[in-house]
Amino acid sequence: MTKPHDIIVIGAALNGLAAALALGGRHVKRPLDVVVVDAKDPRAFSTNAFDGRASAITAAARRMFEALGIWDKVAHEAQPMAEIIVTDSAVPGGARPVLLQFGEADMKGGPSSHMIENRFLYGAMLEAAQASPHIRFCVGQAVEHYHFKPGLAAVTLADGTALKASLIVAADGRNSPAREAAGIKLVGWPYDQMGLVATVEHELPHNGRAEEHFTPSGPFAILPLPGNRSSLVWSERTEQAQRMLALPMEDFEEELKLRFGTHLGEVKLISGRHGYPLAMYLAETFTAPRLALVGDAAHVLHPLAGLGFNLGLRDVAALADCIHDAAGLGLDIGSEAVLDRYTQWRRFDTVATGAMMDGMNRLFANTNPVLTLIRRAGLLAVNRMGGMKSMFVSEAAGISGDLPRLLRGERV
Numbered sequence: 001m002t003k004p005h006d007i008i009v010i011g012a013a014l015n016g017l018a019a020a021l022a023l024g025g026r027h028v029k030r031p032l033d034v035v036v037v038d039a040k041d042p043r044a045f046s047t048n049a050f051d052g053r054a055s056a057i058t059a060a061a062r063r064m065f066e067a068l069g070i071w072d073k074v075a076h077e078a079q080p081m082a083e084i085i086v087t088d089s090a091v092p093g094g095a096r097p098v099l100l101q102f103g104e105a106d107m108k109g110g111p112s113s114h115m116i117e118n119r120f121l122y123g124a125m126l127e128a129a130q131a132s133p134h135i136r137f138c139v140g141q142a143v144e145h146y147h148f149k150p151g152l153a154a155v156t157l158a159d160g161t162a163l164k165a166s167l168i169v170a171a172d173g174r175n176s177p178a179r180e181a182a183g184i185k186l187v188g189w190p191y192d193q194m195g196l197v198a199t200v201e202h203e204l205p206h207n208g209r210a211e212e213h214f215t216p217s218g219p220f221a222i223l224p225l226p227g228n229r230s231s232l233v234w235s236e237r238t239e240q241a242q243r244m245l246a247l248p249m250e251d252f253e254e255e256l257k258l259r260f261g262t263h264l265g266e267v268k269l270i271s272g273r274h275g276y277p278l279a280m281y282l283a284e285t286f287t288a289p290r291l292a293l294v295g296d297a298a299h300v301l302h303p304l305a306g307l308g309f310n311l312g313l314r315d316v317a318a319l320a321d322c323i324h325d326a327a328g329l330g331l332d333i334g335s336e337a338v339l340d341r342y343t344q345w346r347r348f349d350t351v352a353t354g355a356m357m358d359g360m361n362r363l364f365a366n367t368n369p370v371l372t373l374i375r376r377a378g379l380l381a382v383n384r385m386g387g388m389k390s391m392f393v394s395e396a397a398g399i400s401g402d403l404p405r406l407l408r409g410e411r412v
């Protein structure tokens with residue numbers, strides 16, 4: 001057993017790397033001693049073939065990346081969203097009445113979000129974490145055993161390496177073995193939907209416009225990337241999605257074009273395709289003795305508003321405040337008081353956001369004519385109310401509510 005660390009972060013994907021940087025990165029005022037563990041080698045995550053996804057990074061998340069010294073490494077790969085439109089389509093590829101539109105006039109403090117391919121986020125965060133003398137990596141070995149003891153937490157890796165620390169931060173994804181080992185239950189349900197993800201190139205510029213087309217089988221999102229490219233998140237019923245994934249590539253491209261429409265001219269598929277089962281799950285509690293859950297380990301949402309990773313960053317930023325405040329006072333960073341403060345800070349926001357995403361998915365996936373009328377009338381009414389639209393934009397930008405320091409762009 002090596003000498004105890006301050007923190008063991010399990011998971012070196014988006015949320016694990018963000019946690020490592022917020023606790024032990026070079027831009028942290030008093031960095032803690034962090035060890036990051038992952039069953040996989042995170043260098044593989046920065047290739048496009050890895051997950052093919054792009055993320056909508058909110059204004060608050062951008063401030064956090066600035067405070068952590070990441071933003072200038074990815075800014076040239078980021079596409080600001082200048083406009084967002086929401087349509088309600090009864091049939092794929094059919095007429096799409098625009099019900100809600102947010103333009104530059106509604107986004108007075110700058111764009112509410114930027115689109116960035118995940119491979120660039122993984123690459124920049126990994127490089128920054130590797131550059132910190134306070135962050136050590138132990139990768140290619142899964143954690144096999146967990147010990148949550150009153151005074152200290154410990155893990156054993158598949159090769160027998162034993163690590164101990166004051167606190168374990170579990171960023172080990174939706175099936176979180178750490179959450180399971182601590183006996184934390186999940187509430188939620190799978191949707192009978194998959195998210196198909198692909199990147200396309202189109203003839204005409206998107207001018208920074210993001211489009212969310214609600215169809216009865218789920219939302220079809222066209223999200224702008226730098227150049228004449230867009231990232232697609234196409235939600236379909238599981239059976240239909242699996243049929244799409246099994247099609248020859250040319251046939252898949254034809255199906256995709258049908259849904260995409262012709263408004264951006266000729267469209268060409270320029271990536272592979274990936275399918276993600278969609279679900280909504282919330283951990284019953286975000287902490288256990290000497291353990292804090294962040295990211296998908298704590299919550300999985302429908303990707304219709306592109307908030308999953310942003311919610312993970314909110315966890316990381318709140319946890320960083322709780323831990324650094326305790327460390328600054330010379331207190332135990334894994335104590336119950338620190339973990340209670342973290343749970344209280346994050347629990348309500350997560351439940352509220354999860355319920356909203358779930359409600360929207362259900363409301364729009366419903367073909368009942370009365371509900372269709374109500375949702376269309378509701379969105380058209382919001383579209384005419386300037387104040388209401390600004391409120392939606394602040395929410396989407398993640399700049400409302402009780403923000404931890406990193407989300408305000410301040411160093412911890």
Ligand SMILES: Cc1cc2nc3c(=O)[nH]c(=O)nc-3n(C[C@H](O)[C@H](O)[C@H](O)COP(=O)(O)OP(=O)(O)OC[C@H]3O[C@@H](n4cnc5c(N)ncnc54)[C@H](O)[C@@H]3O)c2cc1C
Nearest residue numbers: 011013015039055056143172173195295296306308309310
């Ligand atoms: C289709 C789709 C589109 C999305 N779009 C957006 C978007 O636009 N904006 C947004 O904010 N979010 C979006 N999301 C959500 C976002 O992608 C996820 O919330 C985020 O990637 C989760 O990251 P994570 O680090 O928590 O978990 P993961 O990426 O699942 O990483 C978990 C890591 O833990 C490691 N691990 C697991 N078990 C062990 C073990 N026993 N030992 C060691 N290591 C272990 C794994 O190897 C892995 O590297 C989208 C999601 C989907 C499905």
